Amino acid sequence: MAVASTRKVLPGFGLSLGFTLAYLSLVVLVPLSAVFLKTASLTLDAFWQAVAAPRVVASYKLTFGASLLAAAINTVFGLMLAWSLVRYTFPGKRIVDALVDLPFALPTAVAGIALTALYAKNGWLGQYLEPLGIKVAFTPLGVLVALVFIGLPFVVRTVQPVLEDLDTEIEEAAASLGAGRWQTVMRVVLPTLVPALLTGFALAFARAVGEYGSVIFIAGNLPMVSEITPLIIITKLEQYDYAGATAVASVMLVASFVLLLIINGLQSWTDRRAARAS
Amino acid sequence: MAAIATTGALHSGAARFEANTATRDPQWVKGVVLALSLGFFATFLLLPLVAVFVEAFRRGWAVYIAALVEPDAVSAIRLTLLTAAIAVPLNLVFGIAAAWAITKFDFRGKQLLITFIDLPFSVSPVIAGLIYMLVFGAQGWLGPWLSEHDIKVIFAVPGIVLATIFVTFPFVARELIPLMQTQGRDEEEAALVLGASGWQMFRKVTLPNIKWAVLYGVILCNARAMGEFGAVSVVSGHIRGQTNTMPLHVEILYNEYQFAAAFAVASLLALLALVTLVIKAYVEWKAPALHNQIEAP
Amino acid sequence: MPLKHLFARLAFSLLTALLPAAALAQTTILNVSYDVSRELYKDINPAFIADWKAKSGETVTVNQSHGGSSKQALSVTAGLDADVVTMNQAPDVDILVERGGYVAADWRKRFPHGATPYTTTTVFLVRKGNPKGIKDWDDLTRAGLQVIVPNPKTSGNGRYTYLAAWGFALQKSKDEAAARDFVTKLFANVPVLDGGGRGATTTFTQRDVGDVLVTFENEALAIGTELGADKFEIVYPSLSIEAAPPVAVVEKVVDKKGSRKIATAYLEFLFSPQGQEIIGKHAFRPRDEKVLQKFPGRFPAIKTFTVEEALGGWADVQAKHFADGAIYDQIIVKR
Numbered sequence: 028m029a030v031a032s033t034r035k036v037l038p039g040f041g042l043s044l045g046f047t048l049a050y051l052s053l054v055v056l057v058p059l060s061a062v063f064l065k066t067a068s069l070t071l072d073a074f075w076q077a078v079a080a081p082r083v084v085a086s087y088k089l090t091f092g093a094s095l096l097a098a099a100i101n102t103v104f105g106l107m108l109a110w111s112l113v114r115y116t117f118p119g120k121r122i123v124d125a126l127v128d129l130p131f132a133l134p135t136a137v138a139g140i141a142l143t144a145l146y147a148k149n150g151w152l153g154q155y156l157e158p159l160g161i162k163v164a165f166t167p168l169g170v171l172v173a174l175v176f177i178g179l180p181f182v183v184r185t186v187q188p189v190l191e192d193l194d195t196e197i198e199e200a201a202a203s204l205g206a207g208r209w210q211t212v213m214r215v216v217l218p219t220l221v222p223a224l225l226t227g228f229a230l231a232f233a234r235a236v237g238e239y240g241s242v243i244f245i246a247g248n249l250p251m252v253s254e255i256t257p258l259i260i261i262t263k264l265e266q267y268d269y270a271g272a273t274a275v276a277s278v279m280l281v282a283s284f285v286l287l288l289i290i291n292g293l294q295s296w297t298d299r300r301a302a303r304a305s
Numbered sequence: 306m307a308a309i310a311t312t313g314a315l316h317s318g319a320a321r322f323e324a325n326t327a328t329r330d331p332q333w334v335k336g337v338v339l340a341l342s343l344g345f346f347a348t349f350l351l352l353p354l355v356a357v358f359v360e361a362f363r364r365g366w367a368v369y370i371a372a373l374v375e376p377d378a379v380s381a382i383r384l385t386l387l388t389a390a391i392a393v394p395l396n397l398v399f400g401i402a403a404a405w406a407i408t409k410f411d412f413r414g415k416q417l418l419i420t421f422i423d424l425p426f427s428v429s430p431v432i433a434g435l436i437y438m439l440v441f442g443a444q445g446w447l448g449p450w451l452s453e454h455d456i457k458v459i460f461a462v463p464g465i466v467l468a469t470i471f472v473t474f475p476f477v478a479r480e481l482i483p484l485m486q487t488q489g490r491d492e493e494e495a496a497l498v499l500g501a502s503g504w505q506m507f508r509k510v511t512l513p514n515i516k517w518a519v520l521y522g523v524i525l526c527n528a529r530a531m532g533e534f535g536a537v538s539v540v541s542g543h544i545r546g547q548t549n550t551m552p553l554h555v556e557i558l559y560n561e562y563q564f565a566a567a568f569a570v571a572s573l574l575a576l577l578a579l580v581t582l583v584i585k586a587y588v589e590w591k592a593p594a595l596h597n598q599i600e601a602p
Numbered sequence: 603m604p605l606k607h608l609f610a611r612l613a614f615s616l617l618t619a620l621l622p623a624a625a626l627a628q629t630t631i632l633n634v635s636y637d638v639s640r641e642l643y644k645d646i647n648p649a650f651i652a653d654w655k656a657k658s659g660e661t662v663t664v665n666q667s668h669g670g671s672s673k674q675a676l677s678v679t680a681g682l683d684a685d686v687v688t689m690n691q692a693p694d695v696d697i698l699v700e701r702g703g704y705v706a707a708d709w710r711k712r713f714p715h716g717a718t719p720y721t722t723t724t725v726f727l728v729r730k731g732n733p734k735g736i737k738d739w740d741d742l743t744r745a746g747l748q749v750i751v752p753n754p755k756t757s758g759n760g761r762y763t764y765l766a767a768w769g770f771a772l773q774k775s776k777d778e779a780a781a782r783d784f785v786t787k788l789f790a791n792v793p794v795l796d797g798g799g800r801g802a803t804t805t806f807t808q809r810d811v812g813d814v815l816v817t818f819e820n821e822a823l824a825i826g827t828e829l830g831a832d833k834f835e836i837v838y839p840s841l842s843i844e845a846a847p848p849v850a851v852v853e854k855v856v857d858k859k860g861s862r863k864i865a866t867a868y869l870e871f872l873f874s875p876q877g878q879e880i881i882g883k884h885a886f887r888p889r890d891e892k893v894l895q896k897f898p899g900r901f902p903a904i905k906t907f908t909v910e911e912a913l914g915g916w917a918d919v920q921a922k923h924f925a926d927g928a929i930y931d932q933i934i935v936k937r
Contacts, residue, residue: 036490037410037494039409047399065439107338107345113322114328114330115335115338116319123346126350129354131525133532135535137357137575140567141353141357141360141568145352145356148811176349195325208330239535250795250934257430260432260435261539262753262756265676266755267680276435280432284424287426287427291423443680444679448681457681460682543668543669544665544666545667560800560804561641
């Protein structure tokens, strides 16, 4: 195999890298830096006031809390869905498999109004749930539902390939050694899925934290109760409180970067595990 | 970098698992798991999709069509198409260039570059809009200069296009990089040895190898570009007939009691999503080599 | 229209959507307005365009942008090129004077009635039959009642509600602390704070949230027509606030675009008999007495106070209640 050398054999390095760096800087890096530069112009005191106000802290709790819970729900059900798609035959499977990606392709605003239509007091599902005391629309529960929707494909799509590529030898060996099905699944198969599950969980979590369009229609905007952090940023922007908006945005950005690093780490772990297993 | 899952080996796969006694689950387990997962799927995914179409036609065909031919709706459709027509090709060229640089050469900082390319995925759309306000808004870095030269970015179409480019930035690159990494450099190097020029090699060797991944990336990029809401909402100005994309128009209609009309426009977007999924399934069927890849956040 | 023709229109429209938009050879002005004035301008604009064409032979296009009034005002300072602004409270125009001189300092004198073509007031909208027996502001502070109000920070509509409640309490108890207490109790009963008046309406009428919607009279009356008088009824409180939505020309923009004549004529149209009649039709109280006569019984007599009379003027009110960290901010956190 060719060893990395200082002489480039293929052409176009300068052009492609140059263009890449220029485009990346102009579109992504420079504008993103504006947030930090603007925040840096705040005094530490003002910054702290903006990001640690009770209302903002309540929004962190809701945003991160609901995202965690939604990602967890998606992990459990996503695993079941992936399992069904890989291991079972059933009618309509093709369609189910194709539709799993719907939350990627469907605009968030469309999802938002559809979910509100379903869960409002006089909505398709809401009309049955409200008499039972379960209020979904305009409560944190509604936020949770929206976040479950948009995170649905992540776990399914991270677990599916791993399950597909799983060598049946291990299970056959376990069966021939007398292990029951439950034992086999719990102690042989599931552990191999852990990296993929964690990756999917992290992806779903990261997406949910920043979500705006599908949540605002069904959320209540109530400070301290049902206000998500992206909405706080928008509210501050609407009042042209740039300083406050960027301060909160920088907190979210730092959280996003950390998540991104974790996800990249988890993904290489998953890839290495998969390479070893197959 | 991550990858996309495929339906390719799915169906032969499942039969194989069910035939093998060692990997087959008891019937009752299958029943329970299927019931739970399909129930979850139906409630959280299918129902909203169905709701869009049912609500759109609640007042009948005439209202549905009227909502779509109304001038503000037509402007919104036009703006959405225009935005995608600019953002997608730009990100396509970038994706190819970035994938080429990253996969065909070795250089320091490659991993950092890949991480940077992934950034827009992890950023909330609201922040995506905010950053362009900070740069191009009247009180932003370039605000005074833009105002002097009477160039409108924020509250005008260029701002919307920029915000859309940001949120759809990594789509094509993300599909191409793992694939081109797997494909290696041999074929291109061979072509060069055989006397092809740089562009010839690119056109005749590289492009055919990556065409399905390109298509894949493009349709995902397009779906997101047409559907973006949060980022565009921040920079739009909501000028009816001018700076409202389809998702924003849906919000306006919704706020004016015109629910059937809002869902009518929304149904167009939902149809676009379904077409995207169909093309996606087709590409996966055609190119099982796009195997073991996970979607981006 | 037969379905066939509609399909043809749709196909044609979509096809033309793919062609680049033709450069407009006519003048366009932008009217940046508040939330619940949407339907009004849908009717005003074509009437004005026809009127202007008849008078000057020129074809004009009027574009609209709507949203919570304060948000809209601030958008203008952020670069939204409005030729005219039609807000619902004076502070939203004053801010355009202070921050960047977008509007002339003497804007109140440029048009009749202090540049306010109509007035409206704040009323209650309740479910048919008034099951909770809501009669006056006091009832809104009842424990367990749910009141829908838009966010005073982004919506003038919401701000008027706050001030009306404050003014009511002040008039009753003559005590500032009691007034503050009253308003705190009221906002403690608010489950949802939408960004604009229209959002609040949707929450109350479509999503069935809340026992009472507190909003502008025109919005309450419009709900009756749009959504059926059989579902809701209006309750007029014993005392309310007079909201006088102001209009102004945005100097910086009209000078740059050369659209001053049209922009001024547009706003003058609002004061003309034709404009006033459209205003009356949309459930706003027109300034013109004669036009008002044409709507007997529509606008019940109601005792109102203005911000200037009872609360010391807008500048004071802004500083005391709505500045960052002022009274509204304090009470909303304590809920």
